[in-house]
Amino acid sequence: MNALPAAAGVGVRLAGVGTALPERTLTNDDLAALVDTNDQWITKRTGIKTRHIAEDGTTTCSLAVDALRAALNEAGMQPGDLDMVLLATMTAEMSCPSTAARVVHEVGATPAGAMDITAACSGFVYGLNHAETLVRSGHYKTVAVIGAETLSRITNYEDRGTCILFGDAAGAAILTADEDTSRGCLAQTMRSDGSLWGELYVPRTADDLPEKHDGFTGRFNTLQMNGQEVFKFAVTTTQAIIDETLEKAGITPADLAAVIPHQSNRRILELVKKRMDLPEGKMVINIDKYGNTSAASVPLCLNDKVAAGELKEGDLVLFVAIGGGMCWTTSLWKL
Ligand code: UT7
Secondary structure (H helix, E strand, O other), rough: OOOOOOOOEEEEEEEEEEEOOOEEEHHHHHHHHHOOOOOHHHHHHOOOOEEEEEOOOOOOHHHHHHHHHHHHHHOOOOOOHHOOEEOOOOOOOOOOHHHHHHHHHHOOOOHHHHHHHEHHHHHHHHHHHHHHHHHOOOOOOOOEEEEEEEHHHHHHOOOOOOOOOEEEEEHHHHHEEEHHHOOOOEEEEEEHHHHHHHEOOOOOOOHHOOOOOOOOOOOOOOOOOHHHHHHHHHHHHHHHHHHHHHHHOOOOHHHOOOOOOOOOOOHHHHHHHHHHOOOOEEEEEOOOHHHHHHHHHHHHHHHHHHHOOOOOOEEEEEEEEEOOOOOOEEEEEEO
16 A cells, blocks of 8 residues: 555544434335335345335434434534534425524534535535535534435335335434544545436426426426436446545555445446455445435445444545435545
C-alpha cells in the first residue's frame, strides 16, 4: 500500500451507529398476492427476500428519531452533545420544516443545527461527506448523519417493476472530532447529472412529467423508474467512482476492510464486486433482509458490520451510492 494522503484539520471518528426498522414485513410471497410476480423472479433478479414496511403512525421522522437515539446510545453520548443533524431522505413528510429540525427537537438536542439533504439513494453518503468536512474544519465537534425513508408511502403497489424493490428504515451515524488527524475521510466524490432525472422521479402533477414519459405508470406521487437504464448507469458509474476514489487515496481494493454500498440490486453489487476482485465477505450485502431502502441502506449495512464486530480502528472502509438525480458518490474512510 502506498502512503495515504496527508489529512488536514481535525481527525474524525465514527462514534456510534444505530438503526430503526418498522416491525411489519412484506415478503416476496406477500407481493405475489398483489401483482403478477413470484419469489423466484424477485430473488433471482434482485436478491431481495423481504422488506420492512411502516405501520400507520410510523413516519420518516419517527424512524429517524429511533435510529438517532440508538446511535447516541452506542456512542455513549447525550443529545446535548450534538452540534448538528443532517438528515438524508426522499420521503420527508413535509417540504417545510425539515425533518431534521423535528428530529433535533424530539431527541432533545435543541438548539443543534438541522438540515435535510435531498440526494435520493446517495443522500446518506453525501451527508457523511458534508458532516465529515464540518467536523474536520474544527467549526463543529459532533455531527449526526441520518438516512431515513418511508418509501412504501411513494410506492405504487400495482407496478411490479418498482414495488418489489423498496422498504422502509432509518440509520444514523455520529461523527465526532478525534485527536488523531489521520482518522476520517481520505478521499471522496459527489457527482450529479440532472439530464437523466426522468429515469427516476416522483411526479406530483402532470407538470412534473418529463418530455418523454411513455413509462409513466399513471399514478402521481409514486416513484417512476426506468429500471434497465438505472441498472446500466449504476454499474458503470459505481465502478468508475470506486476506481477514481481509490486512486486518489493511492490504495487498491486489497487494502480495504469493507465496501459498504447502497443496496440497489444484488446483481449490480455482484458485478461491481467481481470487477474489483473483492474477496468474499468484504462487500456488505444485506438487501435480502431489507430491500432497497434508499438513503437508509448504507447505515443499515454499516450497523450490521459494526454489530458483527467486523470493523476496528484503522480499517479502511469505502462507502458508495448512486440514485435519483442522477447523483452518485463515494466516501473512503480510515476508521
Ligand atoms: O436505488 C437506486 C436506483 N434503483 C436501482 O438501481 C434499480 C435498478 N434496476 C433494477 O434493479 C432492475 O432493472 C429491476 C429489478 C427493476 C428489473 O429487473 P430487470 O432484470 O431489469 O427486468 P426487466 O425490466 O428487463 O424485465 C425483464 C422481464 C420482462 O418481461 P418480458 O418482457 O421479458 O416478458 C418484465 O415484464 O421481467 C418482467 N418483469 C417481472 N416479472 C416478474 C419485470 N418485473 C417483474 C416482476 N416479476 N416483478
